[in-house]
Amino acid sequence: MPKPRPKKPSTKITRQRLLDVPKQAVAAAAGAMSVVVASPTPGAALTQLAFATTFALALSGAWDWKQGHGPLLEEGMKSDDDDDGPTGADFEDLIAERTASGSPAFHALILRTVRTLIDVVDDGAILPLARLAREYTLAEKAPDAFFRGVARLLTEVEAGDLKSIERLAVLVATNSEAPRLRMVIAHKSDPGGPLVWSVKTRDLLRDEVMPPAGGELQWGADSPEYELTLLETTGLGRRSNAFGATLDVEVSDMRRLAKLLRPAATSGDS
16 A cells, blocks of 8 residues: 655745744744853854844834735725726726636736735835736736836835836826837036936937927936936836937836826825
């Protein structure tokens, strides 16, 4: 009679297992305390204890903060986004329907959304991520290059910098009917005055600079190089020369990005 195969340990990630993470860190700190008591070199053991305790407290606090992102994502996905799609309980029913269908595209969407949520460190990135996931849920689309680029952007961006990215996206989205534009970094300085940076747009189809009134964005004292580099590294733009002063972008992508990054509506908005 063949021997029964040993049961493999479960690798399923449940909510309870996630909640146990900070508890396990605290238990590790308690274990380090017992090491101190029995150690012949208490100095080194105390150093280990201090690190373990500090790490446990830091991990517990970070985990409590991260748990608050889940409800924000859920609320954002269920909210009206001017797309004529279901909201609230109706959107929950749609999620249940997609899940029951066993669609690989939908499973990939949810997994990438959750992975992005875990990596996000800027609270301001939660609503754009929710809008992105909602868009692809309604369209029944698997994550594509645009989804992956925006997801990476939301995890890479530093706190507060999403507003700068939105300004660039709006500049492109509202000032051209051409399919592609080139963003050009420019700077000028009046005699005795500070250096002022700006971003101009160039219509690649007509090979001409857009009118300054509509195609130029005054930036200020800091160069927008960081923002253009971020768009390039996340696949949402391509450098057009080796000097790094320009970036070619798809206008349709920037329009979608501008919509995702727009500020949340307030109660006073109509």
